[in-house]
Amino acid sequence: MNFIRKIIETRSKKDEIFYGDIKKIIGFSPKNLQFYKKAFIHRSVKEVDEITGLQLNYERLEFLGDAMLSAVIASYLFKEVPSGDEGYLTQMRSKIVSREHLNELGKDLDLFRFVRSNVLKSKFGENIHGNIFEALIGAIYLDKGYGYCKKFIFKRVIIPYVDVPKLEGKITSYKSLFIEWCQKVKKDFEFEVYDDTGNDTVKHFSVKLFLDGKIISKGRATSKKKAEETAAKRAYYAFQNEISNL
The missing domain is CATH 1.10.1520.10 (Ribonuclease III domain)
Incomplete structure (x- = not known):
């Protein structure tokens, strides 16, 4: 002691x-x-x-x-x-x-x-x-x-x-899910990433997500990967019925 x-x-x-x-x-x-x-x-x-x-x-x-x-x-x-x-x-x-x-x-x-x-x-x-x-x-x-x-x-x-049971339905990568859907339904997609010129202290990146040549969503984050994930998540909810029914 x-x-x-x-x-x-x-x-x-x-x-x-x-x-x-x-x-x-x-x-x-x-x-x-x-x-x-x-x-x-x-x-x-x-x-x-x-x-x-x-x-x-x-x-x-x-x-x-x-x-x-x-x-x-x-x-x-x-x-x-x-x-x-x-x-x-x-x-x-x-x-x-x-x-x-x-x-x-x-x-x-x-x-x-x-x-x-x-x-x-x-x-x-x-x-x-x-x-x-x-x-x-x-x-x-x-x-x-x-x-x-x-x-x-x-x-x-x-x-x-x-x-x-809850984890089974959890989506960990909207980008992977969206790409998989595009490949199955034979749709063209493209993530166009560019440096953000905003006034933030930390550097940001913005991305435009194209589907068959049309912009369907955008994303912005502190890394390219996160910006793409944000854009893919928004695209997922825009096409949720089609993706879920596949």
Whole structure:
């Protein structure tokens, strides 16, 4: 008991606050706070490990967290849906761990407040939220092992958000769905993307979606991919009956 008290007393006030915040988020006591600190270091900080000389940032933890999240979700679906074949299970897992969903999870936990960066926070895109959510999972795995990692994923992802019947009808890519429809009904389509000349601080892209030579929808976002997805989503709802009946 005295040993534990001594460890706590040697923490800085800043670390003590961070420790408390992380404990509330993950639902159990962190053992090695350094893993969690690293989960929020952006590469722009250019911090280097004193022993290895390697750059410290959340990207390796993000990679590890992505793999752990995918493994836990795959195991859950394998047990929960015994009749699902490989294609079905892969599709369902993709819906659960979609970038959009991970971004929402990161936002819900307000993880962005912990990020250390030399880049203005207004310059970051939406994906930063999902990236650090995955990095946090990687930190949990290194700190506490698979069991605690699984516990966190069930608490924050599976229990509150995973409803298999609802997920079956969820569309994860309107662009893919629209293109598939065009190919089946033999219609010509084209996404025309161009730089937006607006006065936004962050650069935007705009896109026009043509169907058989006519503009049917437009989209605007901070990346070409998002702009195309927005235009495809609007086109989907414009042709929803035709696409759904195919």
